[in-house]
Amino acid sequence: MSNPGAVAAASPSKPYLTPYSAEVIDLPLVFERVAGVPWLTYTDALPQDRMFGVLWARCGIGRGGKILWPMVHTLRQRRCMLKRLCRVCGQSAADPGEPDRTWWIIPSPPPGGLPATWPATSPPTCKACIAVALGACPHLRHGSPVVCTVGAYGPVGVLGNLYGEDNGRAVETQHQIGIGLDEPHLFRRALATQLIVQLNDLRPADVLVS
Incomplete structure (x- = not known):
């Protein structure tokens, strides 16, 4: 696999989080038995395919071809979450x-203001890109978004698909369900596509957007 750590140049019209058609690759999924128990894996499994004990969907990198709105690039989403990177520009x-x-x-x-904690699959957005995100993302345009800053946060689960065996x-x-990191009994059948983090100490922020 290519190194997912490299930050590709991003722009408002080409957000860092969004995948491209050239980054879609085949997922050679199979089940293999470990101590008699079937585990989802790849035919050419690599150590980096797993994180937090869960198998992750592979993605290419390079940002070539057609932009796949409104899909999410698995590796860049996870990297944004773990390294506090902006979903739009890929910077801090x-x-x-x-x-x-x-x-x-x-x-x-929820009504009544920001809660003390909040589970999130959508990565952070740097202050400079907030106006771009609010104007360009359909999910944000049609909702009631609140800009805030958060304190410490950490992984609590994954969004992913569950698999079963059918004639090998x-x-x-099951498609795109939340799986907690405290639910290891589901890990052997899961393919993670996005990291879920628990945000703490949410504070509304006054920021000028236009």
């Missing part, structure tokens, strides 16, 4: 004035 989303805090857009918080083939049985 930390607040320069308070480096321990991160800029985030909450698509549709790996067949999807």
Whole structure:
């Protein structure tokens, strides 16, 4: 696999989080038995295919071909979450004035204001890209988004698909469900596509957008 750590140049019209047609690759999924228990894996499995004990969907990199709106690039989504990178430009989303805090857009918080904690699959957005994200993302345009900063946060689960065996083939049985990191009994059948993090200490932020 190519190195997913390299940051490709991004622009408002080509957001970092969005995949491209040339980055779609085949997923040679199979089940193999470990101590008699079937585990979902790849025919050419590599150590980096797993994180948090879960198998992850592979993606190409290079950002070539047609932009696949509104899909999410699995490796870049995970990288944004783990490294506090902006979903639009791929650069740091930390607040320069308070480096321990991160800029985030909450698509549709519950009535009554921001909760103390919030589970998120959408990565942070740096302050400079907030206006772009609010104007370009259909999910944000049609909701009631709130701009905020968050304190510490960490992984709590994955969004992914569950698979079963059918005559030796790996067949999807459930699509895009939340799987907690405290649910290891599901890991052997799961293919993760996005990382879920728990945001803490959410504070509404006053930011000028236009």
